Amino acid sequence: MKSNYLACAMAVALALGAGAASAAAPNLVSNGDFQAGNTAFSSSYGYSPATNSSEGQYTVRSNPNPWNTFFISAGDHTSGSGQMFVGNGSPTDGAVVWQSGSIAVSASTNYFFEAWVMNVCCNSGYGGPNSASILDFSINNVSVGTKTTNLANAGNWEGLSTSWNSGGATSAVLRLINRNTAAGGNDFAIDDISLSIESTVPAVPEPETYAMLVAGLGLMGWVGRRRKQHTA
Numbered sequence: 001m002k003s004n005y006l007a008c009a010m011a012v013a014l015a016l017g018a019g020a021a022s023a024a025a026p027n028l029v030s031n032g033d034f035q036a037g038n039t040a041f042s043s044s045y046g047y048s049p050a051t052n053s054s055e056g057q058y059t060v061r062s063n064p065n066p067w068n069t070f071f072i073s074a075g076d077h078t079s080g081s082g083q084m085f086v087g088n089g090s091p092t093d094g095a096v097v098w099q100s101g102s103i104a105v106s107a108s109t110n111y112f113f114e115a116w117v118m119n120v121c122c123n124s125g126y127g128g129p130n131s132a133s134i135l136d137f138s139i140n141n142v143s144v145g146t147k148t149t150n151l152a153n154a155g156n157w158e159g160l161s162t163s164w165n166s167g168g169a170t171s172a173v174l175r176l177i178n179r180n181t182a183a184g185g186n187d188f189a190i191d192d193i194s195l196s197i198e199s200t201v202p203a204v205p206e207p208e209t210y211a212m213l214v215a216g217l218g219l220m221g222w223v224g225r226r227r228k229q230h231t232a
């Protein structure tokens with residue numbers, strides 16, 4: 001019986017916590033997971049699908065390595081086997097790495113922005129200079145966060161997230177600019193760019209969860225009564 005009470009208490013905690021999970025809201029960024037390939041975004045980098053021959057090029061693929069043999073072999077953030085954006089940092093300051101289309105938003109509304117970045121330089125075959133990318137994300141030309149990729153954590157995904165209030169805006173354009181213009185290193189991958197409404201209303205529990213919730217609340221009442229007895 002004790003294990004049942006524990007399970008119910010955990011169900012209550014999960015049900016009550018569901019309201020804070022903004023990830024449940026739909027992602028408004030089209031192809032933010034790059035699974036559809038080189039579409040639904042723009043870039044001032046040169047699209048080079050098969051191989052990387054110069055700075056300032058990008059591709060959309062499932063592994064950075066074959067594109068540039070010095071790049072680390074790694075899976076995407078979404079599933080480990082899907083597609084990601086891979087870029088070789090441009091030496092041109094202000095070059096747009098990635099830009100969304102115009103996204104319809106509601107005015108005076110809180111949104112949740114998230115993106116994942118990975119340093120991809122380099123494997124042990126590379127002996128040249130290396131430096132981190134400085135990835136600056138903006139919404140409607142206002143920076144919402146900068147993520148400097150981690151040389152010591154190359155090949156691993158690192159997240160960036162923040163709240164964004166739309167203010168008077170009814171549309172949003174998301175843009176990524178790499179503030180590092182170094183040619184050596186400065187190579188990165190991007191995945192799972194998302195903008196979603198921040199939910200503060202608890203999600204409606206599934207029937208089974210609801211039954212556990214009721215049972216769990218009963219347990220909480222029981223615990224409350226016991227506490228009262230102890231303190232009386």
Ligand SMILES: [Ca+2]
Binds near residue numbers: 076
């Ligand atoms: Ca992906």
